[in-house]
Amino acid sequence: xxxxxxxxxxxxxxxxxxxxxxxxxxxxxTMPDEALMQTLEAERGRGRNDYPIRAMWNSVLAGIxxxxxxxxxxxxxxxxxxxxxxxxxxxxxxxxxxxYTRFFQKLLHHADLIQDMFNQLVQELRQLLPDFGKHLxxxxxxxxxxxxxxxxxxxxxxxRDTEATYGVxxxxxxNEDGTTWEKVVRWFGYKLHLIVDAVYELPIHYSLTQAHEAxxxxxxxxxxxxxxxxxxxxxxxxxxxxxKAYDDTKLIRRLWDDHQIKPVIDIRNSWKDGEQTRLLxxxxxxxxxxxxxxxxVCPETGTERQMAHGGFEKDRNTLKKRCPAKQYGxxxxxxxxxxxxxxxxxxxxxxxRIFTPIDRSSYAWxxxxxxxxxxxxxxSRLDGSFGLEKHTIRGEQKMRVRCGLALCVMLxxxxxxxxxxxxxxxxxxxx
Numbered sequence: 001x002x003x004x005x006x007x008x009x010x011x012x013x014x015x016x017x018x019x020x021x022x023x024x025x026x027x028x029x030t031m032p033d034e035a036l037m038q039t040l041e042a043e044r045g046r047g048r049n050d051y052p053i054r055a056m057w058n059s060v061l062a063g064i065x066x067x068x069x070x071x072x073x074x075x076x077x078x079x080x081x082x083x084x085x086x087x088x089x090x091x092x093x094x095x096x097x098x099x100y101t102r103f104f105q106k107l108l109h110h111a112d113l114i115q116d117m118f119n120q121l122v123q124e125l126r127q128l129l130p131d132f133g134k135h136l137x138x139x140x141x142x143x144x145x146x147x148x149x150x151x152x153x154x155x156x157x158x159x160r161d162t163e164a165t166y167g168v169x170x171x172x173x174x175n176e177d178g179t180t181w182e183k184v185v186r187w188f189g190y191k192l193h194l195i196v197d198a199v200y201e202l203p204i205h206y207s208l209t210q211a212h213e214a215x216x217x218x219x220x221x222x223x224x225x226x227x228x229x230x231x232x233x234x235x236x237x238x239x240x241x242x243x244k245a246y247d248d249t250k251l252i253r254r255l256w257d258d259h260q261i262k263p264v265i266d267i268r269n270s271w272k273d274g275e276q277t278r279l280l281x282x283x284x285x286x287x288x289x290x291x292x293x294x295x296x297v298c299p300e301t302g303t304e305r306q307m308a309h310g311g312f313e314k315d316r317n318t319l320k321k322r323c324p325a326k327q328y329g330x331x332x333x334x335x336x337x338x339x340x341x342x343x344x345x346x347x348x349x350x351x352x353r354i355f356t357p358i359d360r361s362s363y364a365w366x367x368x369x370x371x372x373x374x375x376x377x378x379x380s381r382l383d384g385s386f387g388l389e390k391h392t393i394r395g396e397q398k399m400r401v402r403c404g405l406a407l408c409v410m411l412x413x414x415x416x417x418x419x420x421x422x423x424x425x426x427x428x429x430x431x
Contacts, residue, residue, distance in 0.1 A: 021083060021087055023065050023413065023429065024058075024061065024065045024087060025087065026417065027061050027065055027409055027413060027416065028058055028061065030121075030413075030416040030419070031061065031121075031408065031409075031412045032117050032120040032121065032124075033057065033117060035113055036110060036113045036114070037053060037054055037057065039110060039113060040053045040110070041053050041054075043106065050092070051090075051099050051103075052090075053103075054089055055089035056095060056099070058087070058089055059074065059078060059088045059090070060100075060103070060107075060405070062074065062077075062078075062084060062087075062088060064386060064387070064405060064406055065409060065429065067386070067387055067429075068387075069391060069392070074100075075096075075097065078090070078094045079094045104398070104401075107401055108398065108401055111397065111400055111401050111404065114401060114408065117404075117408050118203075118206070118404060118407055118408050118411065119229060119230070121408060121412060121415060122203075122204050122230070122411065125202065125411065125414060125415060125418075126232075126233075128415065128418050128419075129200060129418070132197055132200060132202075132204075133197055133204055133233045133236055133237055134197075134199065134238050135197070135199055135237070135238060135239050135240075135241075135371055136195055136196070136197065136198055136237050136239065136240040137195070137197075137240070137241045137242065137371055137373075137374045137375040138193075138194070138195050138240060138241070138246060138375060139193075139194055139196075139242065139243065139372070139379065140191050140193045140194070140218070140245070141191065141192040141194065141379040141382065141383075141388075142169065142185065142187045142190075142191060143189050143190045143403075144187045144189040145161040145164040145188055145189035145190065145399075146391070146392070147160055147161035147164070147394045148160040148161070149161070149164075149188060161188075161189070161394040161395065163395055163396040164188055164189045164190060164210065164211065164396075165188070165189075165210040165211045166186065166188050166212060167186070167187050167189070167191060167211025167212055168184065168185070168186050169184075170182060170183070170184050170185075171183040171184075187211060188211065189211050190208055190209065190210060190211055190396065191208070191211050191213055191218075192206065192207075192208055192379075192403055193209065193215065193218045193219070194206050194375055194378060194379070195222055195226070195240075195375075196374055196375045196378050197374070198239075198241060198371035198374040198375075199371070200414070200426070201377050201378055201427055202410065202426075202427070203378060203407050203410065204230070205222055205225065205226055205230070205233075206403065206404070206407055207221065207222055208396065208399055208400040208403055210396065214245075215246060216245065216246055216247075216248045220250070220251065223255075234259045235259070237259070237261045238261065239262045239358070239368050240262070240265075241264040241265070241368060241369050241371045241372035242263075242264070242265045242266070242372060243265075243266050244265075244266045244268050246265050247265055247267050247268050247353065249352050249353050251263070251265070252265065252352050252353060252356065256348075256356075262357040262368075263357075264358060264365060264371075264372070265356075266369065267290065267291060267292075267353055267354065270290070271290050276289065280350070283339060283340055283344060285297040285298075285299055285338065285339065285340065286307075287304070288354070291354075292354045292355060292356075292360030293306060293360075294307045294321050294346070294361070296323070296324065296338070296340050298334040299334040299337050299338055299339075300332075300334030300337070301334060303332075305324045305325070305332075306324060307321040307322060307323070307324055307340075307343075307344075308321065308322040308324050308327035308328065309322075309359050309362045310322045312357050312358070313345070314357075316345065317347060317349070318345040318346060318347050319345070319346045319359055320343060320345055320346075321340075321345075321346060322343045323338070323340065323341050323342070323343060325341075381410070381427070381429070382403075382406060382407075382410075386409070386410065386429070388402075388403070388406065409429075410429070413426070413428075413429060414427065
């Protein structure tokens with residue numbers, strides 16, 4: 001008779017032999033869930049323990065790791081996979097559906113403990129990765145609710161999502177031929193707001209709101225929360241990249257003036273139609289665009305040339321611009337009488353949206369802004385690997401807990417991979 005021995009608890013050197021269960025073991029080993037487990041066990045007291053708290057919790061983590069969209073799919077997997085049952089801690093039969101319903105109801109009362117787990121994992125990553133949080137990116141993600149919409153009286157009937165709202169997001173751009181395009185996305189559900197590390201593509205803060213909430217409003221709330229819970233993250237951060245939804249003078253001022261974080265935020269064109277440039281006071285022959293491009297005008301010929309970048313003077317809070325003729329060796333007939341031939345200094349206070357510590361018209365700004373796509377990739381992983389694209393979740397609190405669990409698993413995977421000397425796989429749930 002061929003007897004297959006049962007698996008035991010894993011040491012790090014056993015991970016390579018676990019195959020597909022490696023991912024779950026990594027999460028279970030690194031998840032800082034002891035406070036949550038003790039709280040849930042204390043609430044259960046000396047009641048029946050047919051389905052232990054820790055086994056139920058481990059199976060919930062398994063459902064996220066193995067991308068089961070519903071509890072029924074998870075239960076079927078537990079029923080056919082004895083190794084998975086043993087790894088989770090079940091000694092008998094698979095828990096019925098009602099046991100998971102009651103377990104999730106208890107989890108909803110402890111969303112704060114799930115937030116604490118997330119914060120602990122962020123702190124652990126800061127110790128493992130010294131430059132974690134140096135460059136940040138901010139974005140929001142639409143999460144559609146597939147339940148029925150509200151009825152007239154707003155009554156709950158188990159099939160409707162009475163807390164979800166309608167959201168709209170408009171994307172605009174320009175084609176190669178100069179024509180503009182516009183795409184409007186509408187959904188019924190919620191919005192997940194994220195601040196992520198733009199280098200390692202891992203979250204450092206999250207919040208969930210109804211779909212109609214403005215991105216910029218929640219951005220200020222997230223900064224408030226980081227100032228209270230993780231002030232060291234703001235102290236160590238150097239840049240924060242975001243799209244036009246976060247184009248806000250107050251946010252730009254707050255990032256740089258309060259925390260010395262260089263804002264790399266795309267800008268909306270709020271100028272009047274047909275207005276291409278404005279005169280840059282107090283210089284009579286210098287103009288600028290809404291995107292921060294500064295040009296000098298030759299007093300002799302009227303030729304307009306873009307001025308060269310001279311860097312940022314932190315002690316003066318000014319951007320330096322240099323004469324393009326001197327910088328690039330261009331022949332300029334009016335250089336002798338040009339009042340800006342020696343260069344100029346532009347104070348940021350001239351227009352805080354347009355003039356930022358990293359010059360908007362420089363290559364350095366473009367390079368820093370490309371880091372914003374890190375938040376988009378985190379959003380894509382939440383959809384594809386963590387099940388937020390197809391789900392059966394109804395209710396804001398349930399969605400908040402589910403998003404928190406997914407993000408905790410994402411960070412736990414990263415911590416486990418780094419500790420197992422597999423840092424190159426820190427962002428992979430399926431590898």
